[in-house]
Amino acid sequence: MKTDLKHYTVAEVVEGFVYNDYEGKGLYGLAGKLTIQPEYQRNYIYNDGKKDVAVIDSLLKGYPLGLIYFNVTDNGFEVLDGQQRITSVGRFVTGKFAIRLDGREQVFSSLPADLQQKILDSDLLVYHCEGDEKEIKDWFKTINIAGVPLNAQELLNAIYSGPFVTEAKKEFSNSQNANMHKWSSYVKGDPKRQEILAEALAWVADSQGVGVDAYLAQHRGDTGIAGLKTYFTSVIDWIGSVFTRPPDKEMRGLDWGSLYERFHAQSYNAAALNTDAEQLLADPAVQNRKGIYEYLLGGKTDSQLLAIRLFDDKTKAVAYQQQTQKAQSNGVSNCPLCAVGDNANKTRIYKQTEMDADHVTAWSKGGNTDLANCEMLCITHNRAKVNR
Numbered sequence: 253m254k255t256d257l258k259h260y261t262v263a264e265v266v267e268g269f270v271y272n273d274y275e276g277k278g279l280y281g282l283a284g285k286l287t288i289q290p291e292y293q294r295n296y297i298y299n300d301g302k303k304d305v306a307v308i309d310s311l312l313k314g315y316p317l318g319l320i321y322f323n324v325t326d327n328g329f330e331v332l333d334g335q336q337r338i339t340s341v342g343r344f345v346t347g348k349f350a351i352r353l354d355g356r357e358q359v360f361s362s363l364p365a366d367l368q369q370k371i372l373d374s375d376l377l378v379y380h381c382e383g384d385e386k387e388i389k390d391w392f393k394t395i396n397i398a399g400v401p402l403n404a405q406e407l408l409n410a411i412y413s414g415p416f417v418t419e420a421k422k423e424f425s426n427s428q429n430a431n432m433h434k435w436s437s438y439v440k441g442d443p444k445r446q447e448i449l450a451e452a453l454a455w456v457a458d459s460q461g462v463g464v465d466a467y468l469a470q471h472r473g474d475t476g477i478a479g480l481k482t483y484f485t486s487v488i489d490w491i492g493s494v495f496t497r498p499p500d501k502e503m504r505g506l507d508w509g510s511l512y513e514r515f516h517a518q519s520y521n522a523a524a525l526n527t528d529a530e531q532l533l534a535d536p537a538v539q540n541r542k543g544i545y546e547y548l549l550g551g552k553t554d555s556q557l558l559a560i561r562l563f564d565d566k567t568k569a570v571a572y573q574q575q576t577q578k579a580q581s582n583g584v585s586n587c588p589l590c591a592v593g594d595n596a597n598k599t600r601i602y603k604q605t606e607m608d609a610d611h612v613t614a615w616s617k618g619g620n621t622d623l624a625n626c627e628m629l630c631i632t633h634n635r636a637k638v639n640r
C-alpha cells in the first residue's frame with residue numbers, strides 16, 4: 253500500500269461537514285471530496301460527552317489529534333482511520349454539542365473568536381493511502397482505531413462489505429428503528445456496535461448449520477436481506493406468542509435462536525407458562541434465573557438448568573448429627589436407605605464425608621431447601637436417587 257503524508261487544517265477537513273442524526277454518522281468533509289464514513293466503517297460512537305469533548309479539549313490545548321489515514325478513491329477520499337475524531341470536530345464546529353470552558357457551557361459559536369480560530373487552524377497530519385480493496389481491508393483489520401478496537405462484527409462488516417451488509421446495518425444497527433425497543437427486551441447489546449446485527453446473523457446462520465462468515469460470504473452481493481429479516485422476526489414473534497407476559501430482564505440475551513429451533517414446533521399453554529414463570533422468578537431456591545425459560549420450554553424436566561440452591565454446610569452437619577444419633581440408638585445404619593435394606597451396610601455408620609444431602613420431598617414437588625426437608629444419604633444411595 254502506497255502512503256503519502258499531507259497536512260490539512262481542521263477548517264479544510266470540516267468544510268461542508270454533514271452529520272446524519274438519523275443514521276448516527278458523519279458523512280462528508282473536504283467540501284464534499286471526503287467520505288467520512290464509508291460502508292465498511294463503524295457508526296460514530298464518540299458522542300458520549302467524554303470522548304468527543306476530549307477531542308476538542310486537545311485542539312484547544314494545541315495537542316495533536318494523532319495520525320489520520322485517508323484512502324484515495326477515484327473521485328476523492330474515504331476516511332480509513334480518524335473517522336471518530338473528524339466527526340467529533342465536525343459536530344462541534346456545526347454546533348451539535350457543548351464543552352465546558354472555565355466552568356461555562358460553550359458551543360463553537362459562543363467561544364471567543366481567537367479560540368474558534370485556534371480550532372479551525374489546527375494542523376491535522378493525514379496519510380493518503382493507495383491500495384486495492386483487499387490491501388486496505390487487511391490493513392484495517394490490523395489496526396485499533398483510536399484505542400477502541402473493532403469488535404468481531406465490525407470486522408466482519410469490513411471484510412464482507414457490500415450491498416447486503418449495508419442493508420443489514422440499515423435494519424439492525426439503526427437505534428432509531430421503531431422495532432429496536434421490542435428487540436432489546438430479548439437481545440442484548442448496542443445496535444451501534446453491531447451487536448443486534450451480530451445476534452440476528454448468528455441465529456439465521458445457526459439455523460442453516462453454517463458459520464456467520466460463510467453466511468455473509470454467501471449473501472455478500474445480495475441487494476435485499478429478506479431471509480435474515482424474516483428469520484429474525486419469526487424468532488422474536490415466537491417468543492412473544494409463547495411468553496405473553498411483559499418481558500423481564502432474565503429474557504434478555506438468551507440464545508433465542510437455538511431455543512426457537514428446538515421448541516417452536518411444539519404447542520404451549522401461554523397462561524400456564526406465564527404462571528410457572530412468575531412462580532420460578534419469585535422462588536429463592538432458583539439460583540440461575542436465566543435458565544427458567546429453557547426449563548419451561550423443555551417441559552420442566554431439566555431442573556439442572558435452574559441451579560437449585562443446595563443445602564448449606566451448617567444444615568448438613570446438623571442433619572448428620574441428628575440422623576447418626578438416632579441410628580446409633582436404634583442399632584442401624586445412619587443412611588436410612590441402607591438401614592431398611594437387607595445388605596452388608598445395614599448397620600454401617602458412615603462418616604459425614606461419606607454422605608451427601610438430599611431433598612426428602614423433591615424441589616420440583618414443592619420441597620424446601622431447609623433442615624426439615626434435608627436427609628443425609630450414603631453417596632451410593634444419593635447418586636441413585638439423583639439419577640432416578
Ligand SMILES: [Zn+2]
Pocket residue numbers: 587588589590591629630631632633
Ligand atoms: Zn445408603
